Amino acid sequence: MSEPTLKIGLAGFGNVGAGVFKNLEKNRHLLRERTGCVLEIKRIAVRDPSRERSFPLPPGLVTTELSDLVDDPEISIIVELIGGTDRAFDLVKASLESGKAVVTGNKALLAERGHELFAIAEANGRPIHYEAAVAGGIPIIKAVQESLIGNHIQSVVGIINGTCNYILTRMSEAGLSYSDALGEAQQLGYAEADPALDVNGWDAAHKAIILASLSYGRWVPCEKIHVEGIESVRTEDITFAAKLGYAIKLLGVIQLHDESGSIEVRVQPSLIPANHILASVKGVYNAIMVRGDIVGNTLFYGSGAGQDPTSSSVIADIADAAMWTQPTRGAGLATHSLYGETLPISESVSKYYLRVEAEDRPGVLARIATVLGEFGIGILSVIQPEDHDEKYAAIVLMLHYAPYGIVSDALAAISNLDCVRSRPVLLRVEDLK
Numbered sequence: 001m002s003e004p005t006l007k008i009g010l011a012g013f014g015n016v017g018a019g020v021f022k023n024l025e026k027n028r029h030l031l032r033e034r035t036g037c038v039l040e041i042k043r044i045a046v047r048d049p050s051r052e053r054s055f056p057l058p059p060g061l062v063t064t065e066l067s068d069l070v071d072d073p074e075i076s077i078i079v080e081l082i083g084g085t086d087r088a089f090d091l092v093k094a095s096l097e098s099g100k101a102v103v104t105g106n107k108a109l110l111a112e113r114g115h116e117l118f119a120i121a122e123a124n125g126r127p128i129h130y131e132a133a134v135a136g137g138i139p140i141i142k143a144v145q146e147s148l149i150g151n152h153i154q155s156v157v158g159i160i161n162g163t164c165n166y167i168l169t170r171m172s173e174a175g176l177s178y179s180d181a182l183g184e185a186q187q188l189g190y191a192e193a194d195p196a197l198d199v200n201g202w203d204a205a206h207k208a209i210i211l212a213s214l215s216y217g218r219w220v221p222c223e224k225i226h227v228e229g230i231e232s233v234r235t236e237d238i239t240f241a242a243k244l245g246y247a248i249k250l251l252g253v254i255q256l257h258d259e260s261g262s263i264e265v266r267v268q269p270s271l272i273p274a275n276h277i278l279a280s281v282k283g284v285y286n287a288i289m290v291r292g293d294i295v296g297n298t299l300f301y302g303s304g305a306g307q308d309p310t311s312s313s314v315i316a317d318i319a320d321a322a323m324w325t326q327p328t329r330g331a332g333l334a335t336h337s338l339y340g341e342t343l344p345i346s347e348s349v350s351k352y353y354l355r356v357e358a359e360d361r362p363g364v365l366a367r368i369a370t371v372l373g374e375f376g377i378g379i380l381s382v383i384q385p386e387d388h389d390e391k392y393a394a395i396v397l398m399l400h401y402a403p404y405g406i407v408s409d410a411l412a413a414i415s416n417l418d419c420v421r422s423r424p425v426l427l428r429v430e431d432l433k
């Protein structure tokens with residue numbers, strides 16, 4: 001049986017839109033295996049096709065009319081990535097009303113008019129998916145919506161603007177001025193088209209409103225929340241804070257006050273203890289701590305902005321919409337034909353830490369090194385502490401990349417040397433990328 005083809009209308013071909021097109025193509029086979037559908041972008045609507053772009057517009061798909069997407073009966077999923085709140089509202093509304101599922105990454109739209117749009121979605125029995133609207137590539141929406149469904153959410157505290165976190169990190173670590181760091185973030189494609197929204201805190205505030213609505217089932221009006229940006233933070237504040245044992249982060253805080261039942265939502269640059277896990281979130285990374293009454297604290301970490309991470313979330317939503325439109329295989333299972341055999345541990349390569357307890361006499365280190373050399377294993381460094389008992393010394397060697405099978409054989413040979421006291425200790429050094 002051949003898979004159904006689902007046709008998608010993509011509105012907007014900026015940084016994220018181009019990423020969605022590129023990565024849907026890149027992982028086309030994987031997505032077909034996992035969703036049981038062929039996902040095909042049928043049309044792309046852009047305001048100005050002649051604009052110069054880093055990723056060229058695919059010929060033959062382009063229109064300047066959003067109605068060409070909405071009015072096409074073959075298109076069942078509309079992906080809204082045009083930004084703004086007026087045309088985007090009209091597009092999402094018209095799409096839902098014409099029976100299409102909607103995917104959007106537009107946090108301002110949802111924060112300001114989500115209450116209207118979700119009512120329209122409900123009235124029309126069509127879904128709105130919005131994973132990309134909060135924290136770029138981090139799957140926080142599904143985590144709160146699905147995985148934490150059994151919890152009262154007590155608080156959500158997050159670094160939810162990648163641009164601000166990038167700026168604060170560069171000011172702190174490279175001593176850059178605020179404006180130079182902002183320039184870098186813009187060049188890297190992290191900032192919104194209007195970067196004022198990032199640095200004045202409103203991009204984070206829109207995300208906080210969405211997280212509050214997910215956590216507490218109500219739309220907090222924009223005017224009821226306190227929002228401060230990072231424009232007034234200077235490099236010297238970061239230096240003073242560090243001296244006092246703190247890091248400065250732009251935090252979004254959503255908190256339930258049990259006694260009153262009120263919900264606190266705010267965004268502010270804040271000092272947090274330098275040894276807190278959120279203080280180690282650097283650069284464009286975001287992290288969100290969600291505290292549930294059953295689960296306790298959970299932490300979600302990843303790239304909060306950028307073309308590929310954000311398109312990963314949009315694609316997840318497209319897959320969800322596809323499986324909703326056309327219940328097929330069910331989410332997430334890959335067929336066995338996709339990947340290869342299990343790698344035997346003997347072929348797994350890494351660096352190693354090796355501690356050998358050996359007699360303290362001339363020539364011992366050379367004998368150990370000779371065995372390693374015979375097996376073709378390089379030595380990165382050696383330590384032999386001077387303070388040891390009279391007869392035996394610990395020799396610690398950091399070994400270069402080698403397959404575990406070869407290192408195990410070398411270890412057996414070293415264990416058999418008459419100058420070695422007990423079985424050496426071998427630990428892997430993991431490259432945590």
Ligand code: HSE
Nearest residue numbers: 161162163191192305
């Ligand atoms: N400009 C946003 C940020 C992109 O810096 O986090 C994702 O919303």
